[in-house]
Amino acid sequence: MELLLNRFRNLTVLLLAILAQLVLLAYQVKSNGEVRLIRVWAVTAVTPLARAIEAGRSGCAHFLSDYFVLLDVREDNKRMKKDLDRVQMENQYLRTELDTADRARSLAIFQQRSPSKTVAAHIIGNTTTSGAKVVIVDRGSTSGVEKGMAVITPDGIVGKVVDVYPIASFVMLITDPTFAAGVISQRNRVHGTLKGQGHSTVMVDYVQNEEKLDEGEWFYTSGDDRIFPKGLPVGEATVVRAGKSHKEIYVTPSGFQSGLEEVLIVVEGVHAPIPEVAPGNQQVHLLDPPPADGATAAAPVVPQPGPGSDADRIVEQYRKIGEAEKHVYGERGTGAPDYNLPLDPKPADPDKPKDPSKPPNPPPRNPPPFDQ
């Protein structure tokens, strides 16, 4: 036996090494767990080095750009970008609420709600598996991150946390072939499952051929998977065609539009309804200057929650529209407004007789209450 082992020493060591790793694999598969100790050591060893390299790279890049480009412009740009991202998220939420049928109640609900609680994280590296879309972020369990948390950017969803270590976490991107999430379309409210394909386009599966879906339709998270809060933008459908058993739907993710360097990990998610208008199609209204006279006496006055929020501006606009249509929105007993009136009506000629062929105004209906 000893002679045999000595003669075939190399082969014996090889077989022992392979056997040990097979046992390790079998243990992980059978127990559905993992050997965290080895991973923690490896991640703890690599993460500080990756952070240092990233800090060095970004420091050099910033130094060069600050030196050769205008110094103040960079700081202003950073500050405005941060403000813009924050305002974009608030705006998305506000527009969703205001587009519902009962706008007044939505305003009151929105004033009581608070947005999702998030933690900012910086991407510091990729994992070593080629073909897999898993990145490493510099937030771990010490920052309150847990496995299964959603990862987003202001433009849309990005992925989910699959592994958590003390100072780092692994985030599987939505483009990973093993990624899946529940989604719903914006116009036709079609439910489907978002799946990654290993490249920049993702697909929505399990949508029956009979379901109606348009190209250019936006998809949002449905909240069915209990990972992503409902109402987060996913992307726009670029290809929609009938397949063998299900529709073939390909979506361009919106979360990667601004690049992928900083992300937000949703620590406490808040579900939101699906907006009526897609993010790209929402108009930005510019208000007229406020009226000089006290023309707001007849209309119910909306209390200003803050200096000129979007909700206040939209309410003010509807009040002006009501003035032009000789109707007060939210006031009971006045009937429906006359939508045929132009918004800038000229004063009527008192000598001109009324046209008998015109149909009379429709009977008054009780408008929805406009609570303030």
Added chain:
Amino acid sequence: MTEFSESFTEPRKKDRVSTFSWAAMIGIPLAAILFQVYVPRFLTFLSYLELPLLVTVYFSLMRRSPIAGVLFGAGIGLAQDSLSSHPLGMFGIVKTLVGYFAASVSQRFDVENPLVRLVLAFFFFFFHQFFYWVLSRALMGEALDFDPQQTLVMAVLNAAVAVPLYHILDKLKGTV
């Protein structure tokens, strides 16, 4: 046999074994793994470069010991597994085999010849990718695709990188 073929089959110094300092044996694989983790974020085309594999092949060839090759392969493979989302052992098993066979080949060929290094790097890359695909399907049940044409192209690219890389790493070795 001609003189030309003899130069491939018989090493110039038959029992030459290269030694490396501990810092090199730990730092070079760590640098290779860091490279694979960090650089493809900015240069995505470099994600096809398997530096940990090339480093495994190099150390196995230079040490000329199948046991050392097995240990190198297992160590580097497990470290790579630790930074992936797959269970531990996938890269470990494949690189263990690569290390063993590379060391076995080094006992029969002159592995300091650039042409031999090019061919070996090409062959072991293809072997590594193919065997990883076999393991994934057989052990993990993952329906991965294996594209022979793309793998051949990537093998050529990795082999082309391996030759100058090995030339640089030769500066760090000592000889027994």
